Amino acid sequence: MIKLRSKRFFRSNSKVAVSVGKSIAGIDGNASEIKWELRPGGMLVQKRECENVGDQAIITIRVSTVSKSHDISIQPTSTFGELKMMLSMVTGLEAKEQRLLYRGKEREDYEHLHMVGVKDKDKVLLFQDPSIKERRLQVIAGSPYRTISV
Known part of the structure; x- marks a missing residue:
């Protein structure tokens, strides 16, 4: 007999929060700063790391x-x-x-x-x-x- 379980990866009260200029806490608990950039087309995206x-x-x-x-x-x-x-x-x-x-x-x-x-x-x-x-x-x-x- 095979037992199937469903897993919920994200709960509505999870600690993942995304906002411009603020730090986020991921699933593993590490906090990091996200930097954003505005592309010429007007799209707001996460900034790439370049030399x-x-x-x-x-x-x-x-x-x-x-x-x-x-x-x-x-x-x-x-x-x-x-x-x-x-x-x-x-x-x-x-x-x-x-x-x-x-x-x-x-x-x-x-x-x-x-x-x-x-x-x-x-x-x-x-x-x-x-x-x-x-x-x-x-x-x-x-x-x-x-x-x-x-």
Whole structure:
């Protein structure tokens, strides 16, 4: 015979209390301070712990191209457009020629790094935009200075 019991994990008079700026006592009785932050979208969330340099948090992102990889230090609240500007100095590709992929999706210039989940030591893939590459080849092929070998 099997005996089944139901367990109540939380009671209505439990000691778990959540409020902004106050400490909470968990189930194990340890009290800790929760720090909150307001995201650009207006959502109030628990603050993440990042490596602090002075007053500003800095994360390091590994950006990989087809043949090279670069470690870029940037603020987590920066946008992918700002990351592209930093990469243009390192790679020589203009920002409009770059395509950045994070977690298998191409990211837009206005998206914030921390809003899509980029953390310290995460990897971002950098590709050259194929349409820009194709246009550049068409301009070179249509150039009046091209030489034709017979």
